[in-house]
Each structure stands twice: as structure tokens, then as C-alpha cells.
Amino acid sequence: MKKAKTIDKIATGVIYVMATVIVLILASLLLYILGRGLQYVNWHFLTSKAESFSAGGGIGIQLFNSFFLLILSMIISIPIALGTAIYLSEYSSNGRIASLIRTSIEILSSLPSIVVGLFGFLIFVINFHIGFSILSGALTLTVFNLPLLIRSIEDALRSIPNSQREAGLALGLSKYETVIRVIIPDALPAIITGLILGAGRVFGEAAALIYTAGQSAPPVDFTNFNPMSITSPLNLMRPAETLAVHIWKVNSEGLIPDAVAVSAGASAVLILAVLLFNLASRYLGNFIYTKMTGNK
Template sequence: MSPRLTDKLATAVMWLAALLILGILFCFLGYMLIKGLPVLSWDFISGMPSDTRAGGGVGPQLFNSFYILFLSMALAMPVAIGAGIYLAEYAGNNWLTDLVRLSTESLASVPSIVLGLFGMIVFVNMAGFSISIIAGALSLMLLNLPVLVRVTEESVRTVPASFREASLALGATKWQTIWRVVLPNALPGIITGVTLTAGRALGETAILIFTSGTTVSRHLPDFDLLASGETLAVHMWYVMAVGLVPDRMDIANGIGALLILMVLLFNLALAIPAELLRRRMTGSGR
């Protein structure tokens, strides 16, 4: 077989694989949106849930989803980005940094239900937070932290060494080089990692069932960190598993569509400001 024919066959296989993945994705999203969009209304999105009567909403669960996500990311991002920069720019190649990387990758592969049980033991029982929003946010931070560390390190490492050398040659310090040159160019990769991590966290259930609970406050919004904080994903699981509400299928379909729309809007809300910030920090017009 000639190299040209081999190249064409390989290209065709790659295109078929990409189209297959896109087809599965569109079928899944289309099914969820077709089933769930008719359920979405202002009363459903902002209303209070009901355990027995049809027509309840998911307002508290929607608020708790973003509240817990914001708290967990606010706790994880400074540590993760700092650790990623240290591993990429300052740490040497020795057994200690290899151990840190191995530990980070091992933590990223731990099943979420194990992190949920760990969070229940440490934050709920030992720390005395009980089943609460803060316990769920701290446990969710453990899920986000290793992924953000690895994404930050790899994004920083992809910045060409010539950028650093040019900045240092102009008299900039190492920190100025990292802040003004390296981070702006690594920002798209970091934002991509943050977006993927946030999307995963929005749909997390196992961790939050054990730490933030399956009930909500009757006040909306409730910023009390010690209040119980059921999220949308947990509410979907609860309704389908043990719920007695007669329209539980409609509620589950509506939550599924709402989660999809939330992830899409969240991606846009992060990607557009990140690109504008990168252009401002690098002085690039495109």
C-alpha cells in the first residue's frame, strides 16, 4: 500500500471517528433538550420544590449548585494554580517533585464516592460542620484540586522557552516574566481546565449526597454555610431514586436540560472574558 493511500485511509478513519463522536453527542444533547426544554419555565427554575405535590420547582437547588461550585473553586484555584506554577517553573527534577506529581495524579483517579465518604468523616463528623454547604464545598475542592494542578502545570510548560528568555533578557525578574509573559499565554489552557472542572463539579452527586445533603433551606437565597445544600444533580438522583412526587420524570428531564444549558453558558461566561484578558495582558489585537 502506498504512503499516499495510507494517509488518505488514516484521515478517513479519523474523520469517521470524529463524526461518530459528534453524532453521539448531538443525539444525547438533542434527546435531553427535547425532553427537558418544555418543562423549563420561570416557576420551575425559581420555585420551591415539593416532596409530594406536582408542579414543584428547583430554585434552591439551582442556587446551591452555583454557591457550592463558587466556594469549591474559590478554595481550589489559588492553591492549584500556585502549585502548578511552582511545579512548572521552580521545582527541580527530583524524587520529591516526582512524588508530588504521582500523588496528584493518584488523587485525580480516586472515585468520587470515596472522596464523599472521606469528606463525611473529616468535614462532617471530625470538623463538626454537619451536613452543610461548607462541608460539600470542601469535599468538592478535593475533586477539583488535582485536575487543576495538572492542567496549570501543563499549560505553563507549553509556553515556549524563548518567551521567558526574551523577557529575562530585557531585564525582567522571574516573577515579572511569569506574571506578564507566561501566565497570559498559558491562560487559555488554564481556563479550559477550569471550565472542564467546573462542568464536572456541577454534575457531581456522590460527594454531595454524603456532605451537603438531600434537603434545602426554605429561604431563598440562603448564604448560611452551615445550611443543608442539595444541588440540581443530587435532586435529580433523589427524585428518581426515592422521590414520591408524581411528576418526577418531568422534573428529572427539566433538571437535565437545565444542567446542559448551565454548562454551555458557563463555558461562554469563562471563555470570552478570558480571551479579552489574555489580549489585554499580552497586548495582542487578535
């Protein structure tokens, strides 16, 4: 008995040490990036175009492109992922079709982002003649993000006890109504968490966008709301350099005199944007869950 307790204490101590090391590594990484970059971040840097930092340039266009691509890719991804996850969780009988879908998801999830980017370049940019554009980038990010979204939503739906399904059917609800009115509201917090992970993955992605959305940020007129105009921010066919691609480009090309300052500031903004987006999404998920279920 003493030996078992000793082994248990040692194992518990090892687990605590490993968790502490991981937290310290993450905290030190965040503090290092924010400590180096926040000193260069101001309103002008966030809203002006990318030039030499000493000349007063910034990341305004890249920041807008990142959020625009994020929103567009999630609009495309969420319905597909939700429908696929509902089919796999609630309607499939683990037959050949379900097995084929799960195998495809596993293969897609194991592909490096650079491979997905080359796939998007060959299919959307060249074969579909979309060119380097926001639309090409969003479609490529959809391919890149779908495996994570589908698996997370499916796990969230499968975590709901079967008693919930039986209760819905006992009340006279159809299977579809049970899924929409009972299962999804109950699984909503876990679904939102999966969407947050997917959104953060999209927002910080660079490799898949280099070959699809492009590496340039042409002038954008934020007073021009004509989606057919090349200078309109709403034009889906214009090239769009995102914040993550801009950080890579600044460090790889070294053409900007103050590349270190621009890269550090942009990296800090990228980290803060992901953190703020996660917090806002969690609040939104809890709010929707409260409205749909009546629980506080």
C-alpha cells in the same frame, strides 16, 4: 508509494468516521435531554421550590445551591492549583518533592468521586464537625477537582516556549515577575480552558456531594442576607441539595408524583447551565487575555 497512499487514505477515513460517530453520539444525547426536558422548563420552574411539578414546584433552591457551591469551591481551588502548578512548572527541579506531588496528583485523579465523597464525609462532616453543609461540599469538591486543575494549569505553563522566559529575564525581570507578567498572560487562554473543565466537573457532580452537602434543601429566604441565619442563602453551614443531587434523588426515591417531568426539566437546565457557563468563561478568558497582553 501507492500502497502507502492507500493506507494513509484508509487511516484518515477511519479517523473521520470515529470523529463523526463521537459527534453524533454527543449531539444525539444533548438533543434527547433537551428535547425531553425543555418543554417543562419555565420561569416558575426555575425559581420556585421543589415539589410535585403538577403542584407548581421547581428547582430554584437547587439551582442556587449548585452555583453557590461552584463559586465557593473554585475560590478555594484556583489559588491552590495555580500555586502548585507554578511551583511544578517553574521552580521545581524534578526532585523528590516534585515527584511526590505528581504522584499524589495522579492518585487523587484516579479516585472515583464516591470515594472522595466518603473521604469528605469522614474528614469534614465527622472529624471536623462541619456537618452536612455547603462548606463540607465545597472542601470535598476542592479535593476532587484539584488534580484536574493542577495538571491543566501546569501543562498550559509548560507549553510556553523558554524564549519567553529568557526574554523576561533579559529585560531585568525577576523570575517571579517573569512568571506573573510574561508566562501567565501568555498561557491564560489554556488556563481558562482548564478552569472551565474543572468548573463543569464541579457543577455536574453528585456522588461527592451526597455525603457532604446533604440531600435536603431547607427553606431559604433570599431576602435574608445574614450569613449566620440558617435560612440565609449565604450561610455556609446549611445543608444544600444541588441540582445534580436533586436529579438523582428524584429518580431514586420516586416520591414526587411527576418525577419524570421534574427530572427531565432539571437535566435540561443542568446541560444548559454548563453550556452557558462554558461560553461565558471563554469570553471572559479572551477578554482578560486581550487586556493583559494588548493583543486582539
